[in-house]
Amino acid sequence: MIDSIKTRIVLGVNLVILLVLVIASVVDYYRSLHEIDEVFDAQLAQTSRLLARLVENDPGLPDRLSPLIVAVPQLEQQLMEVPSALERLREGHKYESQIGFQVRSRDGRLLLSSANTSHTLLAPLQSGYFERSDPDHQWISFSLFDEASQLWLQAGQHVAVRDELSWYLVSGQIGQVLVTMLLLSVLIYLLVQHMFAPVDALSQQLQQSSPTALQPLDIALPTEIAPVQRAINTLLDNISQHLAQEKRFIADASHELRTPLAILRLHAQNISQANNDADRKKALDAIISSSMRMSHLVSQLMALARVDRQQLTHFSPVQLLQLTEETLAQLPSAQLDKVDWQLEIDPALYVRGDPSLLQVVWRNLLDNASKYAPADSCVQVRASRSQQQITCVFENYSHLVLQPDKQRLTDRFYRSPGHQQIDGAGLGLSIVKQIISLHQASMQISQLEDMVAVTLHFDSA
Amino acid sequence: MRILLVEDDLLLADGIRTALQRMNYQTEHCTRGSELVAALKTSEFGAVVLDLGLADGSSLPLIEQLRRAGQTVPVLVLTALDDIDIELKALNAGAGDYLSKPFDLRELEVRLRVLARRHQDRTDDELNVAGIRLNLVNQRCWFAGRDVTLTNREYILLKEFMQHPDKIRSRQLLEELCYGWDGDIDSNATEVHIHNLRKKFGSSFVKTVRGVGYMLVSRHD
CATH class of the missing domain: 3.40.50.2300 (Response regulator)
Known part of the structure; x- marks a missing residue:
């Protein structure tokens, strides 16, 4: 198969035109041939009638013993094609040998003949047109019986004369078709080239883009291909956003890992240089805390990377009460015991979602609630249905006023300045936000006096 | 420091x-x-x-x-x-x-x-004031041709005096230098350290400015 659309169009259009021209030529050829036949046939009939009128004035003709022969000049056929004027000679015309006439008596005896037909029978003794062959030529002839003179008058012509004329017609047509085709092909080629120039420009510009140079395409395109450019630009935009996201993620991750690494190194050096057991113990505890913080950070980073790359989720109905209880059971017991949990969740409430991703959401929110709430305070988890929505609220006490940086809480690695002494990587809410948006749900963080609430809105299943 | x-x-x-x-x-x-x-x-x-x-x-x-x-x-x-x-x-x-x-x-x-x-516009880490040499890298001290052994607090105070010769260092500053914000401000430990320094470098080495603090005198006229 031919892969290039341009070649396909040029070849296709040329083939169609060729077909149309050939059909037109063939039709023309047959119509011309018909006209030629009509003119020549009429001429043969006229010649016979003229002959009848001429021989009427020769009463001795029927009684002749030998036929009267009308000489026909034998002119050389020129090999070269010459203008008609040069073929018109004083002696006559070379084609005279290709037409002939005969007069016969009622019983068929030859009385008068052109010299080139004296040994042949032009037509049977019957009125009308005939085609017949003698050893040398094929003749087409007309035969007429004149009642007054009781004579047969016949005129004939070589079929070859007509064939020659038709050949001229055919070759003329072929030449015309070829010249037309050549001219059309060139024009079609140029036209296609011109029309495909924007497409060529588009592919050229696309070939020049690379992950480091993702410029949007801006070529003036015809309306049929413009959507392709728009789609490509959207894709390019997505890709560069994705790349930027990856880059930011790597920068963030390396940034966030540096501080715990610094802590590990510092305290390790402190151990090696400490001069009492209390200092050594302190440094050791710090190393343990820092390595725990690092492993938490790494697992949160992995979760975030996983959620970032997640596109398709396998949704199924998830029972909210079960989800909450299961997730609570996974919390470390120190955290579980720190606060009073109060669940107000109807067992009949379900949301559609990815169970394992929702568990990540619940884990982070429950973890946050107990982490940032004062000890022995109450943490509430409520779920309710209203019209088309299911609302889940995670509420805890907090002495900290979040108002100024509420917007930034879901930013990666952002931690409220007042929370620096509480362990955390600053990724939890960012992960939650990502998963929530994968579920086409929404999340709000609000604070009313010293109660902080995270509210999730799901479309009801 | x-x-x-x-x-x-x-x-x-x-x-x-x-x-x-x-x-x-x-x-x-x-x-x-x-x-x-x-x-x-x-x-x-x-x-x-x-x-x-x-x-x-x-x-x-x-x-x-x-x-x-x-x-x-x-x-x-x-x-x-x-x-x-x-x-x-x-x-x-x-x-x-x-x-x-x-x-x-x-x-x-x-x-x-x-x-x-x-x-402090210095080119090396050795302070040289009033005949005392103090190396800040290895924290060693020389006076009158021999090594002087210093306790940590003495070193901190001596360094402070030598970095600011002929300038009054307040009691509060010196106390904070030795004991930090959380230290016992009422103790007279700083005076004890200065007393010990005077024993090592001569009684006129640091002058008491009554009610204000102490000052290292670089030149004795």
Whole structure:
């Protein structure tokens, strides 16, 4: 198969035109041939009638013993094609040998003949047109019986004369078709080239883009291909956003890992240089805390990377009460015991979602609630249905006023300045936000006096 | 030399503080930029170690604010970002040097010492005042042709006097240098240390300015 659309169009259009021209030529050829036949046939009939009128004035003709022969000049056929004027000679015309006439008596005896037909029978003794062959030529002839003179008058012509004329017609047509085709092909080629120039420009510009140079395409395109450019630009935009996201993620991750690494190194050096057991113990505890913080950070980073790359989720109905209880059971017991949990969740409430991703959401929110709430305070988890929505609220006490940086809480690695002494990587809410948006749900963080609430809105299943 | 550490990561701050104390740098710690400004108003510090990644994002404006207010205290910036632009910004804002996390303790100490040296217009780490030689690298001391052994607190006080010869050092400053903010201000331990220093370097080595503090006299007319 031919892969290039341009070649396909040029070849296709040329083939169609060729077909149309050939059909037109063939039709023309047959119509011309018909006209030629009509003119020549009429001429043969006229010649016979003229002959009848001429021989009427020769009463001795029927009684002749030998036929009267009308000489026909034998002119050389020129090999070269010459203008008609040069073929018109004083002696006559070379084609005279290709037409002939005969007069016969009622019983068929030859009385008068052109010299080139004296040994042949032009037509049977019957009125009308005939085609017949003698050893040398094929003749087409007309035969007429004149009642007054009781004579047969016949005129004939070589079929070859007509064939020659038709050949001229055919070759003329072929030449015309070829010249037309050549001219059309060139024009079609140029036209296609011109029309495909924007497409060529588009592919050229696309070939020049690379992950480091993702410029949007801006070529003036015809309306049929413009959507392709728009789609490509959207894709390019997505890709560069994705790349930027990856880059930011790597920068963030390396940034966030540096501080715990610094802590590990510092305290390790402190151990090696400490001069009492209390200092050594302190440094050791710090190393343990820092390595725990690092492993938490790494697992949160992995979760975030996983959620970032997640596109398709396998949704199924998830029972909210079960989800909450299961997730609570996974919390470390120190955290579980720190606060009073109060669940107000109807067992009949379900949301559609990815169970394992929702568990990540619940884990982070429950973890946050107990982490940032004062000890022995109450943490509430409520779920309710209203019209088309299911609302889940995670509420805890907090002495900290979040108002100024509420917007930034879901930013990666952002931690409220007042929370620096509480362990955390600053990724939890960012992960939650990502998963929530994968579920086409929404999340709000609000604070009313010293109660902080995270509210999730799901479309009801 | 007394250091003010501004770091909101408690584990990191604790490690730095322990290490610097061990190297005879009295270190005070605060977690916020606003605390830094207040501390500089009430106490004198030889250098500030400032984490550029404070959660309240105040680090860079803080340096500019200090410089506008005429504070010349050298600032060493700690950064977790491998970003030359940020480091240049910090230096342009008025920081004296920067250190990327994770860092080696020895490097932190050397950079602090170099910052102080530059701040005091010295070319080496040996102080030479009133016949006393004090090496700040190995913390050794010579007087009248022989080695003098110093306790940690004596070293801290002697270094402070020698870095500011002929200038009055207040009692409060000296107490804070020895014992920090959390120390027992009412104790007369500082006087005991100065008494011991006088025994080692002669009674006229440090002059008492009544009701104010003490002063090292570099020349005896």
